[in-house]
Amino acid sequence: MKIGARETERRMERITSAVKAAGVKLTIQRLEIFRELAASADHPSAEAVFEALHARMPTVSLDTVYRTLWLLTDLGLVHTLGPRHESVRFDPKLERHHHFVCLRCGLVRDFESAELDALRVPASAARFGRVEATHVEVRGVCSGCARKQGRKSGGRNDKEPKGGKGSNEHE
């Protein structure tokens, strides 16, 4: 699904200038990947971008698509759907509640809010289908991570080191 040419153009402009400003080389594959992504409204996966591109450019590799998408993500030019954690996380609390998610370490904490629960689903969302639930995700940096801050730059790999799976047991 594609968006209007006007908006696509605006995005391409923003992306190319930002990428150029970052001192990154503008290769044909990058330009095409930008174009493909800038025109889409369906939040494509790397694979989807790759497939779409493959018709026009049979030589691009899936790996390059991944590298380019992460490049854009690191530059803040695209977002990913929901902060990705390394693996699925399970929640035994069935009562209606919401989450605070630490972008650094993946810590997740519950919180309740009568105000949020009272919210009505906007018609702009309801038009897409039958709504079953709404969930608010507050993203930020947990106090634990804020303390031991500073170090690294800000790229995508600034997560807690791979070590013990039992990390994010802050607090």
Place this chain on the structure above:
Amino acid sequence: MKIGARETERRMERITSAVKAAGVKLTIQRLEIFRELAASADHPSAEAVFEALHARMPTVSLDTVYRTLWLLTDLGLVHTLGPRHESVRFDPKLERHHHFVCLRCGLVRDFESAELDALRVPASAARFGRVEATHVEVRGVCSGCARKQGRKSGGRNDKEPKGGKGSNEHE
């Protein structure tokens, strides 16, 4: 991180009775996995549950932990953090917006809402750290999936068949 014994007990009760009602065998490993999960407040991964359990029960396999957690999920006794899609999805729209996510096929659509944007972050969430953004996810079944409905039961594998990566191109 564990929650109070009172609440843990309540959850164990709910889980065991529901599982029994579903005509599923209550094995020791299942009971222990239930116990471990019911007591946790940190949204553990299967691996985390496995690790924690490994101390008490050195013989349980990670695979059984996975199978049990998905069993609970299918019975609606636990939830997973954010509807899992098969892979990362990228979003080129930087303007503040929210998402409607189809639980069946993974379709994701943008929607805006002044009302939602106006929301203040509740203190109950802000206490966990520095908030950077809040995002509302409305989950439901898209009109496309609603149309071709009925068929299958309701388990975790009722997603669109694996086929072409370019699915969820509904509408």
Place this chain on the structure above:
DNA sequence: CTCCTACCTGCGAATCATTCGCAAGTAGGT
């Protein structure tokens, strides 16, 4: 209480998405 059997479990191999390592290719400054 014992017996049976459909349902479980532990394992090692198989999948899948994503990432690495490296040799060959090229954007872009000089």
Place this chain on the structure above:
DNA sequence: ACCTACTTGCGAATGATTCGCAGGTAGGAG
């Protein structure tokens, strides 16, 4: 036109999750 650091395309490596299968057991029948 010429360098060379940054990029690519691959095929192999990873890491999370799932499968296939052979042996084990919950729990209902007798």
